[in-house]
Amino acid sequence: MKTRILRDIEVSEVGMGCMAFSHGYGQIPSEQYSIEAIRNAYDHGCTFFDTAEIYSPNLSGIGHNERIVGKSLKSVRNNVAIATKLFLRVGPFGDVYKSVREHLEGSMKRLQTDYVDLYYLHRMGSAPVEKVAEAMGRLINDGLIRGWGLSQVDVDVIDRAQKVTPLTAIQNIYSMVERDSEAKIIPYCIENNIGFVPFSPIASGLLSGKITPQTQFEENDDVRNWVPQLSRANIKGNQPIVEMLKDFAAKKNATPAQISLAWMLHKYPNVVPIPGSKNKERIIENLGSSNVDLTENEFTELENALNGLKVYGHRGLGGF
Numbered sequence: 001m002k003t004r005i006l007r008d009i010e011v012s013e014v015g016m017g018c019m020a021f022s023h024g025y026g027q028i029p030s031e032q033y034s035i036e037a038i039r040n041a042y043d044h045g046c047t048f049f050d051t052a053e054i055y056s057p058n059l060s061g062i063g064h065n066e067r068i069v070g071k072s073l074k075s076v077r078n079n080v081a082i083a084t085k086l087f088l089r090v091g092p093f094g095d096v097y098k099s100v101r102e103h104l105e106g107s108m109k110r111l112q113t114d115y116v117d118l119y120y121l122h123r124m125g126s127a128p129v130e131k132v133a134e135a136m137g138r139l140i141n142d143g144l145i146r147g148w149g150l151s152q153v154d155v156d157v158i159d160r161a162q163k164v165t166p167l168t169a170i171q172n173i174y175s176m177v178e179r180d181s182e183a184k185i186i187p188y189c190i191e192n193n194i195g196f197v198p199f200s201p202i203a204s205g206l207l208s209g210k211i212t213p214q215t216q217f218e219e220n221d222d223v224r225n226w227v228p229q230l231s232r233a234n235i236k237g238n239q240p241i242v243e244m245l246k247d248f249a250a251k252k253n254a255t256p257a258q259i260s261l262a263w264m265l266h267k268y269p270n271v272v273p274i275p276g277s278k279n280k281e282r283i284i285e286n287l288g289s290s291n292v293d294l295t296e297n298e299f300t301e302l303e304n305a306l307n308g309l310k311v312y313g314h315r316g317l318g319g320f
C-alpha cells in the first residue's frame, strides 16, 4: 500500500481503527477472530493500528483492546506503527510527566512493546496542554514514544501545544458529514507538518450505504444509538448523500465506503484515516480505498455534490 508521513513516522495511507474489537459497536468478536483480522490487515499492507487504553467492553476496564493489538502485532512489531491514547486525571498542579509515564508504561506492557509510535492525549482534561506537551517531549527524549498527538481539539489548543513540543498528529472526528476540521485545523496541520488522523471516517457506517432507517443497532455498548447522523429521522434525511455516494461508487467500480475514504485522501496530503470494522472482509475493503484514485474532475464533482447537500445531525469536536 502507498504510505504517508505523519511528521516523521511513515505509515500506510489507510490505517486501521481497532476499537470495535473491544467497545463501541455492540457484541465483540472472539479474541482469536480479532487477532486474525488484525494480522490479515497487516498482510494486506496496513502498518498503522489505532487503539486506546480505555477501549474495553462497556468502557468498564482498561486495556482489553491494547492486549489484543499487542498479541496480534508482537511478531511484526518493528514493521508497524502503533498509536494508543491516555486519559489523564491530574490537575493543574500535579506531576504531569510522572502520571503520563505511568499510563504509558501500562500501555506498553499490554501492547508487549518497549515503545509506542504515537501517543495521544485522548481528551483535554484539567492539566494545561503546555504541561502535557512538555511531558510528551520528555518521553520522546526518553525513547519511549516516537511522537505525540491530541484528539478532539481545536486550533488554539493545538497551537499552544505545538509551541512546546511539535505534534505528530491530530486525531479528530472527520468525514463527509463531519467537516468542522476543514476550516482551520487541517490547514494549520498542513502548514506545521502535523498529520491529521480522522476518526469515524465512514460516519460510524452511514457512508457505507449499508445502514437504512430500519437498521436495528445493538442495545449494549453501541455508539450508533447516539451518533447524531444515525437517528432514524436523520438516516432518512441523509439519504441523498448516501445515494449520491452509491451512484458515484457504481460508476467508479468501488464501494461507497471506499469513495468516502478516497475523497479525503485526495483532498489532503497529510490525512491518514483509520476506519473501524470488526469484519475481516470490510477491513480489507476499506484498506482498498488506497487504490481508488480520483481524478481532479471526479474529486470536484464529489465536492460540489457534497456542498449542495444538507447534513442531518452533527457531532462536532465537543462530542465524546
Ligand SMILES: NC(=O)c1ccc[n+]([C@@H]2O[C@H](COP(=O)([O-])OP(=O)(O)OC[C@H]3O[C@@H](n4cnc5c(N)ncnc54)[C@H](OP(=O)(O)O)[C@@H]3O)[C@@H](O)[C@H]2O)c1
Binding pocket: 016, 017, 018, 019, 020, 025, 050, 051, 122, 151, 152, 171, 198, 199, 200, 201, 202, 203, 204, 205, 206, 208, 210, 257, 274, 275, 276, 277, 278, 279, 282, 283, 285, 286, 320
Ligand atoms: N479519538 C477518539 O476519540 C476516537 C473516537 C472514536 C473512534 N476512534 C478510533 O477511530 C476508529 C474508527 O472509528 P469508528 O469505528 O467509530 O467509525 P467508522 O470507521 O466511521 O465506522 C465504523 C462502523 O462502520 C461500519 N463499517 C466500516 N466499514 C464498513 C464497510 N466497508 N461497509 C459497511 N460497514 C462498514 C462498521 O461495521 P462492521 O464492524 O460491521 O464492519 C462500524 O459499525 C476506531 O476504531 C478507533 O480506533 C477514536
